Amino acid sequence: MPRAGLTPARVVEAAADVADEAGLERLTLAAVAKRCGVSLPGLYKHVDGLDAVKRGIAMLAVEEMTVRLAAAVAGVTGREALAELSGAYRAYAAAHPGRYAASVRAPAPGDAEHDAVSDRAIAVIAAAFKGYRLEGGDLVHAIRMWRIACHGFASLERDAAFGRPESLDETFARLIDALDASFV
Amino acid sequence: MPRAGLTPARVVEAAADVADEAGLERLTLAAVAKRCGVSLPGLYKHVDGLDAVKRGIAMLAVEEMTVRLAAAVAGVTGREALAELSGAYRAYAAAHPGRYAASVRAPAPGDAEHDAVSDRAIAVIAAAFKGYRLEGGDLVHAIRMWRIACHGFASLERDAAFGRPESLDETFARLIDALDASFV
DNA sequence: CCCTGAGGTTAATTGCATTAACTTGAAGTT
DNA sequence: AACTTCAAGTTAATGCAATTAACCTCAGGG
Numbered sequence: 040m041p042r043a044g045l046t047p048a049r050v051v052e053a054a055a056d057v058a059d060e061a062g063l064e065r066l067t068l069a070a071v072a073k074r075c076g077v078s079l080p081g082l083y084k085h086v087d088g089l090d091a092v093k094r095g096i097a098m099l100a101v102e103e104m105t106v107r108l109a110a111a112v113a114g115v116t117g118r119e120a121l122a123e124l125s126g127a128y129r130a131y132a133a134a135h136p137g138r139y140a141a142s143v144r145a146p147a148p149g150d151a152e153h154d155a156v157s158d159r160a161i162a163v164i165a166a167a168f169k170g171y172r173l174e175g176g177d178l179v180h181a182i183r184m185w186r187i188a189c190h191g192f193a194s195l196e197r198d199a200a201f202g203r204p205e206s207l208d209e210t211f212a213r214l215i216d217a218l219d220a221s222f223v
Numbered sequence: 224m225p226r227a228g229l230t231p232a233r234v235v236e237a238a239a240d241v242a243d244e245a246g247l248e249r250l251t252l253a254a255v256a257k258r259c260g261v262s263l264p265g266l267y268k269h270v271d272g273l274d275a276v277k278r279g280i281a282m283l284a285v286e287e288m289t290v291r292l293a294a295a296v297a298g299v300t301g302r303e304a305l306a307e308l309s310g311a312y313r314a315y316a317a318a319h320p321g322r323y324a325a326s327v328r329a330p331a332p333g334d335a336e337h338d339a340v341s342d343r344a345i346a347v348i349a350a351a352f353k354g355y356r357l358e359g360g361d362l363v364h365a366i367r368m369w370r371i372a373c374h375g376f377a378s379l380e381r382d383a384a385f386g387r388p389e390s391l392d393e394t395f396a397r398l399i400d401a402l403d404a405s406f407v
Numbered sequence: 408c409c410c411t412g413a414g415g416t417t418a419a420t421t422g423c424a425t426t427a428a429c430t431t432g433a434a435g436t437t
Numbered sequence: 438a439a440c441t442t443c444a445a446g447t448t449a450a451t452g453c454a455a456t457t458a459a460c461c462t463c464a465g466g467g
Contacts, residue, residue: 042433143379145386273456
């Protein structure tokens with residue numbers, strides 16, 4: 040029995056790949072084990088079960104998104120920052136549907152580690168909104184509205200078939216415009 | 224063995240209730256069977272399996288929502304119609320999370336029955352937008368933007384914990400305002 | 408009154424998650 | 438170099454859910 044050299048992080052990455060390919064709801068530890076070259080119960084030496092793996096994917100996804108969002112808004116402000124931020128969000132969700140789906144759920148109450156990665160993401164997003172000079176509640180509402188719009192878009196782009204021929208990019212652009220206009 | 228008097232519709236309704244209570248992802252035919260007072264395989268005399276039941280819930284939910292949306296926009300137009308429509312959407316999703324989750328997924332390609340209930344819902348929504356006098360692509364984009372916003376809100380209201388003390392109602396109202404402003 | 412089929416039943420199979428009990432080899436100790 | 442130990446695996450066992458098959462039975466139409 041040669042050692043497979045697994046670590047919790049490796050298992051979670053393999054699981055995230057499975058989730059991206061098969062969909063989060065069809066993520067199965069059996070498939071993860073196969074991809075890791077290990078028997079199914081062998082995974083339990085590294086992770087605590089399916090729910091723990093999903094939490095791991097969520098944290099991984101939020102961290103990956105944070106990096107991309109930060110890169111996207113570097114050097115821009117205001118409306119341009121909003122557009123770049125939104126584009127990066129949409130692109131990540133489209134490229135990694137399983138990871139993205141896992142990332143949506145809020146951290147469990149009292150999960151400090153998960154909270155921490157969430158907070159880092161929020162900090163990046165809040166920074167991207169600086170150009171609008173929003174304060175207090177206005178900033179909170181603005182960030183919520185942005186997340187709602189981006190999540191709604193990403194989610195429906197994936198699940199709902201927009202049958203009409205009109206361009207989805209155009210819809211996305213108009214949505215961002217509407218937000219931008221409401222933030223000034 | 225007294226007959227339980229089941230019908231496909233009854234089974235789907237029971238399943239929808241289970242989904243609302245336990246969450247769509249935890250919907251189980253075993254629970255549905257128990258609620259129907261029947262053995263699990265007994266369900267198969269009325270429905271074709273779990274996927275078929277989920278499709279049934281989706282259609283039921285879209286039909287129920289259509290009725291509520293239509294009632295909400297009766298007698299109003301423009302911004303007021305938008306607000307009523309959105310409020311009814313949000314209320315339904317909050318009251319029936321399992322049904323709502325099932326309703327989001329687009330009909331399978333070629334599923335004429337499912338398409339039909341979808342189309343009726345879209346007709347009601349489109350009618351609610353009449354006051355904005357949008358035409359062609361503008362109307363399509365507007366309806367998409369509205370759905371994206373409402374779905375994003377409903378979905379995050381359910382899954383993501385908005386930790387901040389700011390009112391969610393206020394966020395919702397601002398979102399609707401932003402849309403309304405962009406539609407005029 | 409019969410007899411047939413819809414609406415049930417139990418039994419069997421399969422797939423996955425999880426736990427338990429066992430094995431082994433690699434790393435560190437003496 | 439041999440010894441010990443424990444982390445990283447293994448196989449075996451259990452339980453639940455979905456699905457299929459094979460069987461039973463009552464209720465209603467001829």
